[in-house]
Amino acid sequence: MKRQLDVAAQSATPFEWACPVEDAASTPSEQAELLDDALRRVSEGETPDGVSPEHLAVRPLLDLALAVHAVAPRAHDPIARAAARQRLERLATARRRPRRLSLMLRSAQLAAAVLAITLIVTGTFRIADASLPDSPVYPLKMATEEVQLRLAGDEAANEQLRFAFAQRRLSEWEALQRRTGDADQLSTATERAIDATDRLAQSAQAEMWPRVASLAERQQATLQQEQARVPEKDADSVAKALVVSRRGQLRAGEAMAALKDKAAGSPNEASGDTAAPRETHGTSSRGGARPAVDPLRSLPGRGRRDNVPGVGATVSPGNERVLSQWANGQDVVGQDVKAKTRSGADQPVGTTDVAGVEDDRASAARARDLSRQDVSSAARRALARDRDPATSAAASPTYVPSPKNEPAQSGRQMPGEAAAKRAQPAVSSSTVPERPQAGGRTAAQPAPAERTLAQRAADRIIEAAAKSAANENRAKSEGRQDLAGRGASRR
């Protein structure tokens, strides 16, 4: 177009531009179209004089356009242009290298930053995971555990996690105990460990009971070590913790005994003879004047702390005192029990459980009730598996109780002994008609080599309880009988 316009421009006379446009009757838009068409024809090779007569109306504007084109500046220095091109190409080459280099550098920096952040985060979480309560990153560990609990898929997974975390609390406590650390930290760790196990014992399903009991046993061993080394002013809290721990352990043992009882008593229940099992239990605690089960079980304010209408979130110190006395083998029958209301006042809620003192059969009945309420379908399936001698033998090795772990028979009954005496009849002496089980055995008279999982676990609990009772008895003889009572009153 430019070349054609150049030729046409040379034919234009300067003063022709000033001539007025002919045919003023046409509209500006029509003239604009005519002008554009004329310019297009000239750019395609026609001369201004050769355009059609209809374009005469815009001829002056066409000549003016050609004149403007003629005076437009043009580059005329090919050397300068070549030099400019070389400069641009050098610039383009120089830009390419640094860009690639800088891209690589930026990628490397980004990768390094991501790696550093990953290492820091991972390292922090690892450090937190292994931290003890006196560590600054310990709160991160607790927060991580909380998140894990919230993300647990179902109740079983949640329970497994809580058991694992309870074990951690105990390990942390033991680690702190080995150190010569801060007494406050140790006390806090103790409470945390006891609380974790206690909560687990309150809500554990049947499959978890043996593990809870084992944890409680380990906990009590640690507590007794701590009791032996702490100064007397701190012994109260240790004694209090012992009470709580033993309570959890006994709860687990009792629940397992109930499970066994249910397994043994189910034929009777099926035949309508619900009273028969009670007659089979002994009256071992009758002469001991001490309840064989937790005397506060049936009172409001016990058990789950947040489900008692009109009663506050904490159990009254009076309750704990009674519990502590009971744990020490003292007579607590008929004592008033109070619970703290939301306003902080102590409110009488009843008396200790006479029935539990009077007759072990009543506690066995309550245990059965408990088992009816708490035993989940999973536990029933586990029980069914245990009844099957083939799967039972394959699932676990034969268990034979060690003679040295048998509870010593003494004039005074201890909690472990009571539990043993309560549990034993349920599994070993039954007068009810035996119903043949799979494999030709009866549930009420299991052979030693075919003891169920629940029975073996119960035996372990009973042994542990008896052992801890004997240890406590020894401690009392050394002049510490009053620690438990004072410790409980502080709580």
Place this chain on the structure above:
Amino acid sequence: MQRDDGTLVQRALRDDGTLVQLAQRGDAAAFGDLYEKYFDRIFSYVAFRVADHATAEDIAEQVFVRALESIEAFQWRGVPLVAWLFRIARNQVVDHSRERVRRPTVPLDDLVTLSGREPGPESAYEIKMTRQELLRAVEKLTDAQQQVIAMKFAGGLSNSEVAKVMNKTEGAVKALQHSALESLRKKLAEKLVSA
């Protein structure tokens, strides 16, 4: 030599899309080809707006430097490469105009060279006066009219390309072209009458 000629022909035949792709991958020669292809038109447009030859060369070169800096971001979204280059050139001219007073003088040697023909003694005055009056009259047009005149008759853009640069329709460009030339004709006629 035969090979070089063949290479040159081959390179000259490459369209804008191919050259842009090569330039975006860092091919300096491809960008040099784009420079060769469009420098004249860019320079004419810039020189028409700023008048000073050396300044026009600097600005035109700066247009290609800016294009090189942005070539990786250039995408074919309905705007041809030439329109993209003229947008850069227009912005450069605007920036330059803000910095200094435009067109202090019109050098005489440019007139002789740019007219394409050697003026004789009797026509030198006439051409000189005509060019000066013409450029001064163009300066009195509206900015849009000046843009259209410069892009069409100095830069050699088509109506559609001018429309892309100015974000207008082709009809609007035709109307601007007509109104600019009509206004220019009237201004020149007034000058001639007063003279």
